[in-house]
Amino acid sequence: MAAPSPSPPPNLLPPPLFRPEKAYFFLRTCSNFPQLKQIHAKIIRHNLANDQLLARHLITLSSSFGETRYASLVFRQLHSPSTFTWNLMIRSLSVNNKPREALLLFVLMLSHSNLDKFTFPFVIKACLASSSLRLGTQVHGLAIKTGFFTDVFLQNTLMDLYFKCGKVDCGRKVFDEMPGRNIVSWTTMLYGLVSNERLDDAEIVFRQMPTRNVVSWTAMIAAYVKNRRPDEAFQLFRRMQVDDVEPNEFTLVSMLQASTQLGSLSMGRWVHDYAHKNGFSLDCFLGTALIDMYSKCGSLEDARRVFDVMESRSLATWNSMITSLGVHGLGDEALSLFGEMEGEEGVEPDAISFVGVLSACANTGNVKEGLRYFLRMIYVYGITPIEEHNTCMIQLLEQALEVNRVSNYVDSMDSDSNISTSFEVESTDRVNERHESWSQHHITFSKWDAG
DNA sequence: GTAGGGTTAG
Numbered sequence: 248m249a250a251p252s253p254s255p256p257p258n259l260l261p262p263p264l265f266r267p268e269k270a271y272f273f274l275r276t277c278s279n280f281p282q283l284k285q286i287h288a289k290i291i292r293h294n295l296a297n298d299q300l301l302a303r304h305l306i307t308l309s310s311s312f313g314e315t316r317y318a319s320l321v322f323r324q325l326h327s328p329s330t331f332t333w334n335l336m337i338r339s340l341s342v343n344n345k346p347r348e349a350l351l352l353f354v355l356m357l358s359h360s361n362l363d364k365f366t367f368p369f370v371i372k373a374c375l376a377s378s379s380l381r382l383g384t385q386v387h388g389l390a391i392k393t394g395f396f397t398d399v400f401l402q403n404t405l406m407d408l409y410f411k412c413g414k415v416d417c418g419r420k421v422f423d424e425m426p427g428r429n430i431v432s433w434t435t436m437l438y439g440l441v442s443n444e445r446l447d448d449a450e451i452v453f454r455q456m457p458t459r460n461v462v463s464w465t466a467m468i469a470a471y472v473k474n475r476r477p478d479e480a481f482q483l484f485r486r487m488q489v490d491d492v493e494p495n496e497f498t499l500v501s502m503l504q505a506s507t508q509l510g511s512l513s514m515g516r517w518v519h520d521y522a523h524k525n526g527f528s529l530d531c532f533l534g535t536a537l538i539d540m541y542s543k544c545g546s547l548e549d550a551r552r553v554f555d556v557m558e559s560r561s562l563a564t565w566n567s568m569i570t571s572l573g574v575h576g577l578g579d580e581a582l583s584l585f586g587e588m589e590g591e592e593g594v595e596p597d598a599i600s601f602v603g604v605l606s607a608c609a610n611t612g613n614v615k616e617g618l619r620y621f622l623r624m625i626y627v628y629g630i631t632p633i634e635e636h637n638t639c640m641i642q643l644l645e646q647a648l649e650v651n652r653v654s655n656y657v658d659s660m661d662s663d664s665n666i667s668t669s670f671e672v673e674s675t676d677r678v679n680e681r682h683e684s685w686s687q688h689h690i691t692f693s694k695w696d697a698g
Numbered sequence: 699g700t701a702g703g704g705t706t707a708g
Contacts (some may be wrong), residue, residue: 302699335699368700403701434702466703500704535705563706570706602707635707 265293266535310339346376380412408437441470465498477505485650503536512544531561542571573607605639617643
């Protein structure tokens with residue numbers, strides 16, 4: 248009797264068929280980076296690593312997880328990436344805060360691939376993000392040379408670059424020579440003028456605009472706020488509603504700033520109420536603007552209430568709440584909230600957080616904690632002190648010296664020698680002379696106390 | 699797959 252033929256060992260079995268469609272399905276449902284790596288491994292095992300469409304999905308997804316190195320790896324595995332894929336990779340690096348790498352890739356692209364009209368906005372944005380105006384100008388030249396300059400997206404992005412680099416005349420020239428301006432071109436022009444101290448010209452542009460949408464209205468409202476003209480911001484807000492343009496979160500943030508500038512709690516409450524009634528979600532920006540408004544208009548309770556109900560909080564949200572507590576004299580609460588923030592995943596304090604923390608310590612005279620946080624800022628978080636930190640520290644040290652001076656004075660009443668006392672007095676005076684800014688700082692906080 | 703407006707300190 249013939250022996251049954253042995254079945255091949257499992258590792259020699261042909262792999263089950265893994266079509267690209269199946270890989271797309273997996274990628275569509277993929278929600279984290281380890282999962283993505285598993286799917287990618289499968290893709291490689293089934294010789295699909297050179298599939299352009301799959302690679303695009305992998306690049307988009309890994310960069311959405313912030314994994315640009317992995318995205319680059321996928322990109323490098325392609326034999327000859329299409330222009331689309333080059334663009335995608337440049338964009339991925341740029342949006343993940345790696346504009347220099349994006350620009351290097353663009354330089355490489357010039358000798359390996361054709362460009363298209365989509366390439367330019369990505370590259371110009373990378374120029375802006377890395378403050379490379381010079382390269383931006385060269386890209387401008389290249390756009391003209393290659394015939395892509397007629398694209399309105401490209402022109403708008405270029406205008407924006409010039410305005411944000413302070414080159415108003417260059418931006419204006421692009422705008423003036425544009426044959427097919429659209430609403431974005433007009434709004435870019437408007438805001439370009441505003442951010443270069445030219446509110447009057449911006450008003451003219453706003454009047455001349457053929458059509459206005461919520462972005463253009465909001466840009467003009469924000470312009471008034473930026474120039475500390477809150478009354479005009481409110482006027483324009485009303486006109487916008489008469490014009491049947493619905494405000495959005497961006498608009499409301501500006502209106503909250505306008506309320507803060509007016510110091511009007513009732514106006515601020517009205518904006519909050521408006522947001523509530525119209526179903527606006529409390530996103531990080533709107534929530535933080537509300538906290539700031541309530542705190543500066545005198546209602547710490549409302550600020551805290553907003554903070555507590557917010558579903559997601561940005562670093563700015565935490566900073567705003569910490570500063571508010573400190574400013575309202577609740578230094579201990581400010582420090583304890585800072586501790587909570589440090590425990591929160593993905594939220595790392597920045598220089599502004601420490602301005603809040605140190606001024607909370609300074610206001611409550613908490614010298615020991617102040618020094619501890621100051622050192623923590625420098626040595627744990629690697630943050631270089633800025634003037635505001637130094638001002639707080641000087642205030643704290645003066646308090647320490649003052650306490651020391653008084654105690655030394657008391658000691659000196661019991662002893663014959665008062666050498667150390669005179670030294671302390673002298674050094675306090677010297678500090679006062681050198682740092683007159685302290686008194687200004689003090690006035691700032693007295694203003695809060697009064698309010 | 700591309701462009702414009704928003705938050706925290708000072």
